[in-house]
Amino acid sequence: MGKSDKMKDKAEQIIGKGKEKLGQATDNEELEAAGKRDQLKGETKETAHDVRDKTAGAVKDAKDSLRDDK
Template identity: 55%
Template sequence: MGTGDKAKHKAEEIAGKAKEKLGQATGDKEKEAAGKSEQTTSALKQAADKVKDAVTGHKDKKPDQDG
């Protein structure tokens, strides 16, 4: 999975959180719900990224160098 896709999915999560908070602050229940929906969609995409990485053997983290 490309790093660009992962960054995009994380950015979608952050945008969803911002939209949710804006909805809460303004009393706009539709915007709040849309923000929550975007966060859920982003979380699913991020989970799929992790599965793809596990299947293909790619890892973002380097092994611990203490061992």
């Protein structure tokens, strides 16, 4: 995963946390829920990027292993 992707995912989570806290402080349930959604979306994207990277790494390792066996 690129560093910019990682930063975007983390930023989305941080902004979501801020919205959630602001919603709690102002008794605004919609803002609080939006914040929770943003956090979950950021976490989901981060996980998807991690899985993509691990898969790409495993494929590269398998290719390297096949080359080494020749």
